[in-house]
Amino acid sequence: MTDPCLPECGVARFLTLLNGPWATLIVRELLKGPHRFTELRQALPGISPHTLTSRLRQFETHGIVIRTTYAEIPPRVEYRLTPLGEGLRDVLDAMATWAESVPAPETVP
Numbered sequence: 001m002t003d004p005c006l007p008e009c010g011v012a013r014f015l016t017l018l019n020g021p022w023a024t025l026i027v028r029e030l031l032k033g034p035h036r037f038t039e040l041r042q043a044l045p046g047i048s049p050h051t052l053t054s055r056l057r058q059f060e061t062h063g064i065v066i067r068t069t070y071a072e073i074p075p076r077v078e079y080r081l082t083p084l085g086e087g088l089r090d091v092l093d094a095m096a097t098w099a100e101s102v103p104a105p106e107t108v109p
């Protein structure tokens with residue numbers, strides 16, 4: 001079953017799900033393993049709590065991230081990638097490889 005809110009084109013769908021720089025960087029951090037909310041905030045200086053929460057909820061809705069709440073005091077919540085989310089590893093690796101091949105602009109004397 002397809003989500004009517006998502007475009008049919010694969011590239012457009014990818015850009016809808018991982019829009020903005022924070023989305024990709026959150027996935028990059030979660031590829032290292034499960035993280036708590038505060039760990040993600042520390043790993044991503046400059047991200048607002050609102051943006052992080054919004055992205056994590058979107059990822060959870062689309063099956064990219066699993067949110068696990070542990071019945072402890074204080075409650076502990078962890079986020080980890082699903083197998084679908086783990087599939088982004090090759091995508092991010094390809095993006096990094098491509099970006100490293102782009103030459104630095106020459107400086108003007």
